[in-house]
Amino acid sequence: MEGREQWGTRAGFILAAVGSAVGLGNIWRFPYVAYDNGGGAFFIPYLFALLTAGIPLLIMEFTMGHKYRGSAPLSYARMNKKSEWIGWWQVAIAFVISTYYAVIIAWAMAYTYFAVGQKWGTETKAFLFGDYLNLADAPGQIGSLVPSVFIPLVLVWVVTLGVLFKGVKKGIEVANRIFIPTLVVMFLIIVVRALTLEGAALGLETFFKPNWSEIMSPGVWVAAYGQIFFSLSIAFAIMITYSSYLPKKADINNNAFIAGFSNSSVELLAGFGIFAALGFMATQSGVGVEEVAAGGIGLAFVVFPQILNTFPGFNGLFGVLFFGSLVFAGLSSLISIVETFVAGVQEKFKVSRRKAVVIGGGLSALISILFATQGGLYFLDVADYFINTFGIALAGLVSVITISWFVKKLKPFQEHANATSDLRTGLWWRVCLGVVTPIVLGYMFVMNLIQNIKVNYGDGDFSTSFILYSGWAVAIAALVLGFVFASLKWGEKDLEVPAAYSEDKGVKAK
Incomplete structure (x- = not known):
């Protein structure tokens, strides 16, 4: 891997890592999760989860990519041949997510256009499911292609694959230098305006008011760990791949702290903006904030258009800023997701980056068309739930147990990271990854499994058959593909760790 690409600057890597972590979920998931799990009290388990799982896992994956200089499959194979399947499993999970994630960005792109003149009308829910998505009558029905989803979807893939064709330094780094600052500026304008609206204080009071009775509930702590885990792009090959492009003297530990806290800062900023706007909507409607609070797709594409309809001025501008920020957040994440399997294909099958982008990205783009049909939302909903719950979370559990308990690489990883970093980790890091994280992720997995068996x-x-083939089958297929691709042999010298990175001596960041 002598000619392996590298980031042009440290800032380029951090922006790319933050761009991957800051996605749609930061804006529409975090505020509602916090509100629904104790309000201001939620920030205690949230911060604890960030320091005991989020950042330690980031350090682990940054170290792994930096030390073994490969995509997730190659890095796992270089660590231990028997663990390569975990890397391919994570890549398969990323592939599945890319197929439907692109479609949600396409919705945001369409709504950026609809925002001018509020083309969604007054019945925003009916517009989303009827006029825009033209939703099929029942789950399992594919129906016809929806042009208003398909056209922006094509544009999403043109931008994503175009960036990846350019490579790491000239493509991904340049794109994130544009996307992330633009996203932050756009969302800051929205937040500042939301804070000046009538009722904003009511919304913020509802968001931050601590419900201390919730703090001892196991569900709240699980929600905090789940939010950290899913929002940091951990355990689906992204951070391992991105860190493999770091130069030899990269400061791994500091980069992980910066990326982790930057991601949480954006989530907190989203909480300010969303709940200030919800307070305004509640005041205008004469109801409590709890009656208009929502999360997920409903918040972004139903509730927020309702809020924009009642804005006291510049409705279209703020609509463009909000949905435009979703587009930039989504694109930066999608680029990182697709890069995981582009890198894996490129290394395993000895093809050029362009061919890997065409093969991996092209196949994902073709499959994504399924989610641009009338029945696409049903498939998206179930696939997203199962690939996250029984894909990412389980893969994270397996990877951390494998590294800490079986191949016992935590100490060597810590030595490698500390040798390149000004900030050194100690025993707490190994305890977090070897004990705390496995217990929490294991508990989450068991509880989710029991819940899904019961109901x-x-x-x-959804019918049982629909859930089986569009949910369970998708999650299981990702795991099976991990073993299938791992069974294919590498070249004779592929598994050799580059000499400059196999030893940690004398590598000190300045």
């Missing part, structure tokens, strides 16, 4: 996902909205 079908969706509480009866």
Whole structure:
């Protein structure tokens, strides 16, 4: 790997890592999760989860990529041949996510256009599911292609694959230098305006008011760990891949802290903006904030258009800023997701980056068309839930147990990271990864498994057969593909760790 690409600057890597972590979930998931789990009291378990799981896992994955200089599959194979399947499993998870994530960005792109003149009308829910998505009558029906989703979807893939064609330094780094500052500026304008609206104080009071009775609930702590885990792009090959492009003297530990706290800062900023706006909406409607609070797709594409309809001025401008910020957040994340399997294909099958982008990215783009049909939302909903719950979370559990308990690499990883970093980690890092994180992720997995065995996902909205083939089958297929690709042999010298990175001596960041 003598000619392996590298980031042009440290800032380029950090922006790319932050761009990957800061996605759609930061804006529409975190505020509601915090509100629904104790409000201001939620920030205690959230900060604890960040320091005991989020940042330690980031350090682990940054170290792994930096030490072994490869995509997730190659890094795992270089660490231990028997663990390569975990890398391919994570890559397969990323591939599945890329197919539907692109479609949500396409929705945001379409709504950026609809924001001019509030083309969604007054019945925003009916517009989303009827006029825009033209939703099929029942789950399992594919229906016809929806042009208003398909056209922006094509544009999303043109931008994403175009950036990846350019490579790491000239493509991904340049794109994130544009996307992330633009995203932050756009969202800051929205937050400042939201804070000046009538009722904003009511919304913020609702968001931050601590419900201390919730602090001892196991569910709240699980929610905090889940939010940290899913929002930091951990355990689906991204951070290992990105860190493999770091130069020899990169400060791994500091980079992890910067990326982790930057991601949380954006989530907190989103909380300010979203709940200030919800307070305004509640005041205008004469109801409590709890009656208008929502999360997920409903918040972004139903509630927020309602809020924009009642804005006292410049409705279209703020609509463009909000949905435009979703587009930039989504694109920076999608680029990182697709890069994981582009890098894996490129290394395993000895093809050029362009061919890897065409093969990996092109296949993902073709499959994503399924989610641009009338029945696409149903498939998206179930696939997203199962690949996150029984894909990312389980892969994270398996990877951390494998590294800490079986191949016992925590001490060597710590020595490698400390040798390149000004900030050194101690025993707490190994305890977090060897004990705390496995217990929490294991508990999350068992509880989710029991819940899904007792009651079908969706509480009866989906048939058992639909859940089996569009949810469980997708999650299981990702795992199976991990073993299939791991069974293919590497070249004779592929598993040799580059000499400059196999030893940690004398590598000190300045």
